[in-house]
Amino acid sequence: xxxxxxxxxxxxxxxxxxxxxxxxxxxxxxxxxxxxxxxxxxxxxxxxxxxxxxxxxxxxxxxxxxxxxxxxxxxxxxxxxxxxxxxxxxxxxxxxxxxxxxxxxxxxxxxxxxxxxxxxxxxxxxxxxxxxxxxxxxxxxxxxxxxxxxxxxxxxxxxxxxxxxxxxxxxxxxxxxxxxxxxxxxxxxxxxxxxxxxxxxxxxxxxxxxxxxxxxxxxxxxxxxx
Amino acid sequence: xxxxxxxxxxxxxxxxxxxxxxxxxxxxxxxxxxxxxxxxxxxxxxxxxxxxxxxxxxxxxxxxxxxxxxxxxxxxxxxxxxxxxxxxxxxxxxxxxxxxxxxxxxxxxxxxxxxxxxxxxxxxxxxxxxxxxxxxxxxxxxxxxxxxxxxxxxxxxxxxxxxxxxxxxxxxxxxxxxxxxxxxxxxxxxxxxxxxxxxxxxxxxxxxxxxxxxxxxxxxxxxxxx
DNA sequence: CGGAATTGTTACAAAACGGATACATTTCTA
DNA sequence: TAGAAATGTATCCGTTTTGTAACAATTCCG
Numbered sequence: 002x003x004x005x006x007x008x009x010x011x012x013x014x015x016x017x018x019x020x021x022x023x024x025x026x027x028x029x030x031x032x033x034x035x036x037x038x039x040x041x042x043x044x045x046x047x048x049x050x051x052x053x054x055x056x057x058x059x060x061x062x063x064x065x066x067x068x069x070x071x072x073x074x075x076x077x078x079x080x081x082x083x084x085x086x087x088x089x090x091x092x093x094x095x096x097x098x099x100x101x102x103x104x105x106x107x108x109x110x111x112x113x114x115x116x117x118x119x120x121x122x123x124x125x126x127x128x129x130x131x132x133x134x135x136x137x138x139x140x141x142x143x144x145x146x147x148x149x150x151x152x153x154x155x156x157x158x159x160x161x162x163x164x165x166x167x168x169x170x171x172x173x174x175x176x177x178x179x180x181x182x183x184x185x186x187x188x189x190x191x192x193x194x195x196x197x198x199x200x201x202x203x204x205x206x207x208x209x210x211x212x213x214x215x216x217x218x219x220x221x222x223x224x225x226x227x
Numbered sequence: 228x229x230x231x232x233x234x235x236x237x238x239x240x241x242x243x244x245x246x247x248x249x250x251x252x253x254x255x256x257x258x259x260x261x262x263x264x265x266x267x268x269x270x271x272x273x274x275x276x277x278x279x280x281x282x283x284x285x286x287x288x289x290x291x292x293x294x295x296x297x298x299x300x301x302x303x304x305x306x307x308x309x310x311x312x313x314x315x316x317x318x319x320x321x322x323x324x325x326x327x328x329x330x331x332x333x334x335x336x337x338x339x340x341x342x343x344x345x346x347x348x349x350x351x352x353x354x355x356x357x358x359x360x361x362x363x364x365x366x367x368x369x370x371x372x373x374x375x376x377x378x379x380x381x382x383x384x385x386x387x388x389x390x391x392x393x394x395x396x397x398x399x400x401x402x403x404x405x406x407x408x409x410x411x412x413x414x415x416x417x418x419x420x421x422x423x424x425x426x427x428x429x430x431x432x433x434x435x436x437x438x439x440x441x442x443x444x445x446x447x448x449x450x451x452x453x
Numbered sequence: 454c455g456g457a458a459t460t461g462t463t464a465c466a467a468a469a470c471g472g473a474t475a476c477a478t479t480t481c482t483a
Numbered sequence: 484t485a486g487a488a489a490t491g492t493a494t495c496c497g498t499t500t501t502g503t504a505a506c507a508a509t510t511c512c513g
Contacts, residue, residue, distance in 0.1 A: 064249050158489055173371050195471090196491050202473060203489095219470060219499065220385030221372055384500060421460090422502055428462060445459060445510055 006050035006120055007031045011041040011066070012082065013058045021053060024109045025116065038066035045070070049077055051119055053112070056083040078119045080112075134169050136227060139211050141169050150211065160185065161204045164197075168215060168225035177222035197223075231257040232276035232346055237267040237292070238308065239284045247279060250335045251342065264292035269413060271296070273396045274369065275303055276346060279338070282309040306341055360395050362453060365437050367395050376437065386411060387430045390423075394441060394451035403448035423449075 008030050010021045018034045025032050033049070035041035038058060045052070052070075056063040067079055082103050103115060133142040140149040146162050148155040157165065163185050168176060176184075178194040186192045201223060205212035217223055234256045238244045244260045251258050259275070261267035264287035267278070278296075282289040293305055308329050329341060359368040359375075366375040372388055374381040383391065389411050394402060402410075404420040412418050427449060431438035443449055 062245075064245055067249060067253075160490075175372055193492060195493085198471065199473085199491075202471095205472090217471065218372060218385075224371075386501075419503065421504090424460065425462085425502075427460095431461090443460065 007033065008116065009033050009035065009041060009045055009049045009052045009077075011035045011038065011052060011058075011063065012055035013037055014055070017055070017082075020109070021112065024113065028113055028116075030116070038063065041066060045077070051116060052077055052079045053116075054079050054081055056081050080115055080119060136169070136214065137211075139208075139214070141166060143170075148207075150209070155207050157204070157207060160200055161207065164200055165204055165215075165225075168223060172225050172227045175218055175221045175224045180222065231255060233257040233259065233272070233274055234342065235259050235261065235267060235271055235275045235278045235303075237261045237264065237278060237284070237289065238281035239263055240281070243281070243308075246335070247338065250339065254339055254342075256342070263287070264289065267292060268295070271301070271303070273393070277342060278303055278305045279342075280305050280307055282307050304346075306338075362395070362440065363437075365434075365440070367392060369396075374433075376435070381433050383430070383433060386426055387433065390426055391430055391441075391451075394449060398451050398453045401444050401447045401450045406448065 008025055010018055010025070010032060011034075012018050012021070013036050015036065018036065022032045022034055033044050035044050041052070041054070054063045054067060063081060067081075070077065070079075080103060103112060133140050133144075135141075138151045141147075142149070143166055146157075146159075148157050148162065148165065164181060167181065167184050178197040181197050182192050182194065201215060201217075205215055208214060214226055215223055216226055234251055236244055236247045236251070236258055237260075238247070239262050241262070244262065248258045248260055259270050261270050263284060267280075271278070280289040280293060287295075289307060289309075293307075296303065296305075306329060329338060359366045359370075361367075364377045367373075368375070369392055372383075372385075374383050374388065374391065390407060393407065393410055404423040407423050408418050408420065427441060427443075431441055434440060440452055441449055442452055
């Protein structure tokens with residue numbers, strides 16, 4: 002249950018990655034390395050506890066990656082790494098929102114200290130909004146990823162469940178296909194909008210008598226009606 | 228639920244946009260970026276709570292944009308960003324109705340603090356954007372995209388709803404057909420002005436007993452009367 | 454008042470939209 | 484590894500929405 006915190010190290014300088022990897026592993030953390038923001042996106046998982054993120058990288062910058070993650074609602078803490086000479090006034094006030102900021106060259110001791118500090122102030126993200134959603138005899142369990150109608154358990158695929166969860170957690174609110182794609186296909190952004198329709202169709206079929214819970218506003222998108 | 232104030236960031240330096248975008252998103256604001264005054268005009272919407280506006284830009288300057296907006300009656304608060312730090316500039320900024328003024332280079336903390344301050348002294352904005360517009364027994368929910376008369380939900384098409392929303396958010400103000408086309412048909416450049424008339428007719432029909440809320444000033448355009 | 458300009462209304466064809474299905478591809482699983 | 488499940492796209496098809504033209508009604512303004 003209480004496994005080692007997983008730290009994702011993102012830096013395009015392989016030496017830096019290796020040094021951090023070695024030292025943090027040595028401290029008892031589980032580590033994953035990525036040489037680019039793109040790779041980091043792929044390697045980031047739900048159980049990642051912290052990201053050590055180089056700001057200056059070829060391809061997508063560290064900021065851009067961080068922005069992408071926050072946009073997707075990912076709250077994983079981030080410690081930014083930046084070369085001292087590129088740091089400027091505009092960046093100094095950055096440490097907002099629980100994140101941190103370390104200038105290169107840094108000492109390993111410093112990094113470890115900051116990592117510990119960030120992880121310590123990270124509250125349990127569990128058990129917040131995890132009670133099942135209930136709409137009549139329809140129950141959506143966000144923890145078990147299970148949909149029940151009455152006493153029957155409906156078998157939903159991952160995509161179907163996530164779309165349903167997204168809509169049902171915000172009843173009445175209209176989600177455009179783009180909204181849905183952004184939220185569900187976080188790692189595979191190039192998805193045709195009509196694909197959403199297909200999943201909605203499949204979802205409705207499985208929702209059977211409750212199919213009308215998911216309705217469409219022409220030109221706007223889909224929504225979940227209480 | 229989605230109480231995020233929307234901030235429009237206007238700067239032709241991509242780095243600045245990116246940094247502001249990221250940090251303000253991180254603070255929980257919804258952000259929209261524009262690389263020019265012209266783009267900003269397009270991206271400005273009724274639910275924009277605040278504009279961060281660079282003064283020095285290619286094309287239309289920030290001041291010019293601000294003037295344009297104020298002349299149109301837009302009261303959206305503006306924080307000017309400028310590299311120049313002279314009293315003259317500061318005066319100009321305020322004279323066109325800007326709410327605050329930040330000199331580059333600025334710290335992110337400072338920007339966030341000013342943004343919060345401006346939004347705080349603008350308590351209406353949040354409620355106005357989120358809570359439905361109410362006129363007697365007529366209710367326009369801009370989030371749910373729903374029109375209610377009494378307890379009845381009126382089915383409006385997207386175009387009808389957007390026209391109604393535009394007019395109702397600015398009661399008494401007259402919108403020319405061109406104004407309306409510019410705001411509603413942002414993607415489709417060439418639309419006959421008479422098309423607006425037809426949508427107004429359809430809207431009035433659905434508004435039924437409230438049809439007279441939308442009136443016409445011959446030669447000028449349409450408006451929403453409280 | 455009377456002609457001209459402007460606006461309101463209706464009808465209709467074109468376009469857009471959404472639901473469903475078929476199918477190829479990828480992923481999972483036994 | 485073979486079969487099953489899941490996924491993404493293309494496409495068909497009925498429905499809704501949209502844009503325009505034509506004509507009626509109203510307003511403007513001398």
